[in-house]
Amino acid sequence: MEKIAALRCVECGKAFREDEAMYTCPSCGTRPDGGWGILDVEYDYERQARLFHKDHLQRAERNIWRYLPILPLADNAKLPSLQIGWTPIMEFPELARRWGIANLYLKDDGRLPTGSFKDRASAVGTAKAVELGFDTICCASTGNAASSLAGFSANLGLRSYIFVPAHAPEGKVAQLRIFKSNVLLVEGTYDEAYYLCQEAAEAFGWYNRNCAINPYLIEGKKTAGLEAAEQMAGKIPDWVSVAVGDGCTIAGIWKGFVEMKRFGIIDKLPRLLGVQAEGAQPIFEAFHAGDETVRPRRPETLADSIAVGQPRNQTKALRAIRESGGAMVAVSDEEILSAMYELAQKTGVFGEPAGVTGIAGLLRAITDETVKSTETVLHIVSGNGLKDVRSAQRACPDARRINVSLDDVRAIVAADGPRPA
């Protein structure tokens, strides 16, 4: 593909042609102990600048395919018919004032087709599978990557096999089943499901959608950054807060912003606020220790989408956060649930735990003055709260039962007291 200049290994820096590497770097390979030969797609930006400019964006449809000139798909690729992308950015100045910052913006990726940010990656991944001639695609996922792969496979007529840890939330598994994916509930951890999926892909000749090793998936994720940059051109926020699990998402969002600056659509870059759950914080630890690789650990957090103990995109993530002049915080599960409730009750936006972890992190970062009172923040809500109803139930008080009686209502209203200002 002429627009792709190289696939470059983030570890050794070697460049490869597309036909030389399907997944990771042929020299570095993958090392379970940490360092991974993840490849990064580099474009011929000079060439693509002739196609990708303000006029093009003015005319293009409001979905991720407006970015096709800088996505790793042929110009005539078969694309999914599910509308994907251009999710709204909403402004909440009153809540920002209450929290002590200059402004708060939310980009609600819970509105994507299957309800999560991962749809961006799956849209590109499934289209790539079709382009490469595969009829079956697979992935291992704690949930959202899987349900989104299932939805886009259904849409494009691909067969999918999905390896899910047996403890995944039932709402997410129901989504897989309704899309007629071949769901395999693996009696093991996420990491075990991951390796089993990789083995199966090799054994049966399936396309492997795992973001960790597939260099094209992150290109889908970067569309969130491309969109946010375009939607906020002229008022680029000081910070973008993002929950971090594997590290691929925050690296993708960063790449999107950087490319938009390269093409002259924006003239300023935000700083990244990476947020991990305390029970799964290897990237947080490496960031603060000044290390370039992480120490794997067994993850323990209710935010299942970021419960990753051995993040494969650690290098890309750490580089992105450092390049941006950013920061990393870690938050407890209680802070995540509290942020979920606080955000929903003040804005009407209901995110799943990982989807609001960035808000919990923001509140920490405001307290410790990492984020200043004069600064603006964009948070990307990466998953719909309906995906994990149990966590929502834990986050807020029970509903009250009454009989069919006005007196019962009266008693409750009296107990509630007057409406607070």
Add this chain to the structure above:
Amino acid sequence: MEKIAALRCVECGKAFREDEAMYTCPSCGTRPDGGWGILDVEYDYERQARLFHKDHLQRAERNIWRYLPILPLADNAKLPSLQIGWTPIMEFPELARRWGIANLYLKDDGRLPTGSFKDRASAVGTAKAVELGFDTICCASTGNAASSLAGFSANLGLRSYIFVPAHAPEGKVAQLRIFKSNVLLVEGTYDEAYYLCQEAAEAFGWYNRNCAINPYLIEGKKTAGLEAAEQMAGKIPDWVSVAVGDGCTIAGIWKGFVEMKRFGIIDKLPRLLGVQAEGAQPIFEAFHAGDETVRPRRPETLADSIAVGQPRNQTKALRAIRESGGAMVAVSDEEILSAMYELAQKTGVFGEPAGVTGIAGLLRAITDETVKSTETVLHIVSGNGLKDVRSAQRACPDARRINVSLDDVRAIVAADGPRPA
């Protein structure tokens, strides 16, 4: 408000000023045995045509407030900051061919802020409550109207009391709680919760959001018709299929199409295919008997959003379907679940039971040749499947459990056989 010409009673035809009637017709009142003095908002269309035209639409933002000139809110009303409306319409020609029709379009209202069509009504209802000076709003709902009211109340800082039958799906109730609504689980039927809510609104001076009696809510619902008309101008479908419970939704959608024709944005109207669940089909029965009012009955269907035994907007609904030259069908719960699975696995769009009831009805209408092979159909998916995961679990086969073993995978792949064409 100068743009509103009258509130006209659908029963007696009398016209009222806005300050003469808050909810239903002062002459007819409300009669629990069937006929209801529901009011319809009539605009000064001649006056508004000076503001509402193609140029205005060209410039206006892609949300429901582009229709403010024909919505019952002041031009300077305080509007919610949650992005609402302009949900995508997607085309599925291959599935249409398989089903034997000319084309199938889906408008996915599961992408709205709280995941259902009802957000359109709640956005207008909450803004109206603020405009009228209320600080508390209430409703009785089987679920979606409630969760959407809770979300928009949270967004606008209104207090909300919500009366829900105690058997409502837990995903929907969790949504209410997360938005910090005052949820009252009423140990009774939907109808009992409805009357209790009405009593409480009167007793405590709350604004009543119930679509049944509040004339402004349907104006929010009509935005789905306005949008669909605008999005499909030049290729208006032959049919629009809509699930029918209370009747307010189908009547609202129809009003939207009719207004767009009046303003010259479209030149053709679709026919309405109204679809009820067999266990709650009073409007279906009245339609086929040629009656103008329905016989109430106790509703029994898993599609909780349309489980209405005594539809208050029967008159508007029956008129709309008849005016359109439309048809009505009723479908079993099994057909609804089967449509849910079929649609999700072929398109990637996952709707809740009521959200795909129109698809089950369409399949019936194709079989009995009500919808012809040369015709095109738009279906509005009115609620996100994640709202009712239990029904999805009933609709499709279980996921399979395996050990961390490639042999386990191999056995399953062999059993699945080659990928069907």
